[in-house]
Amino acid sequence: MELKNVILEKQDKVAIITINRPNALNALNSETLKEINVVIDDLANDDNIYAAVLTGAGKAFVAGADIKEMKDMTTMEGRKFGILGNNVFRKLENLDKPVIAAVNGFALGGGCELSMACDIRIASAKAKFGQPESGLGITPGFGGTQRLARHVGLGMAKELIYTGKIIKADEALRVGLVNAVYEPEQLLEEAKKLANTIAGNAPIAVKLCKEAINRGMQVDIDTALRYESEVFGECFSTEDQKEGMTAFVEKRDKTFKNR
Template identity: 45%
Template sequence: MGESPVLIADSGAIRRITIQRPDKLNALNAETIAALTEAFHDADADPSVRVVVLTGAGPKAFVAGADISEMADMGAMDGRDFGLRGQALMRTIETLTKPVIARINGFALGGGLELAMACHLRIASDNAKVGQPEINLGLIPGFGGTQRLLRLAGRAATLELCLLGAPITAARALELGIVNEVVAVDALDARVDALATQLSNAAPLALRAILESVIHGGECALGEGLQFEGAQFGLMFATADMREGTAAFVEKRKPSFSGR
């Protein structure tokens, strides 16, 4: 077997998942989608992992899109299956019980933007470009782009990006709410590492409850979302982390959360 298209490295409670196809600008082919799906399932199941950072190898691209050379010869059913596998990966990331940070270094186009939008936080370098250029190939976004972009940036921006197919700057993406923060290229690693460290020190059960409440609430009516949030809020009172957090506040010290 050849080298895996995905590199996994741990630093304490932080797992870094790197797509390593720099010669293809980290384009998503079937093998890479399968490897990423496995990597995220493993991260979710590993109790030593508290936060995940996702990025692409090399300075040019986070992920420049789906692998067009692989897609070119697909028929209708093959294309449908490829899209569904991509959607399943994005859903796995979106519903992960641990925070996922997208470190966007360069191009995040098509499937790359869809991958970034499935993550919980997105930090981009100031030279990054994002977009949904599928229209230029006679296609539409197939990994959830029309739906997640709509929820992040609204109808007008979604139609602009999807209908025109032109990439936008990181600064514009920040204005539209597509990314959370834009930093200088040489500050990207330090900023992502600081956020990952902050999250790795936070209460894991509370992080999970927040993620689940936000995802659930985004897909249901307000009343149901409030009920779900209330139930999660109540459950936190049964955790050792809640006792530790409140005690640390009273005692004016930093809490040490155990995930119990």
């Protein structure tokens, strides 16, 4: 599939994904969602990429789902569109490599939901977040009713979703929606720096950490701890574990090979 609305760049071990519909504030239409899906598959199959950064072109991260496409949808068409978005975002969430959302501007509706499907969110001081769907006569449809509460707590999520309130980056930091806020000109470099730090660790171990965290959040603590023990043990079958611990003992630099 030819990419028209998404740019994929690969810089050493880090991928940069840019939603590129700046004239539409990077609004997510069906075509863009399908392109994101293609990019996720590409990264899943690339053993040389260890982490990714997701951002938007122009002054928006993603201003939302494409209202022009949605406004005349039937019930069935709306349901199919919601399933498409949820399936793509869930695939992103389950990608076996960490994804950092570098939120450079508006992250509203589907844009906020896209950022929440990433592992880590950092924001420009000019970024704005919100789930304003109730003001358009709809509910969040790409995971907002589920992920927002997991990130900021039930009460804050309900307030933001019921009111449709849009919050600035400093408030998003205060409520725990983002990890850090940077000046706009620093954002992408800080995101790349974070991605490269992650990429410098053993990729199999990072993948298993992500899997254990994500699975553990959905089950009781005892089940989660049993799974943690399983993946902890699995690490000892890898060459990277031997290299990491041997390098530590020998006080030398380590070289991970994703094996």
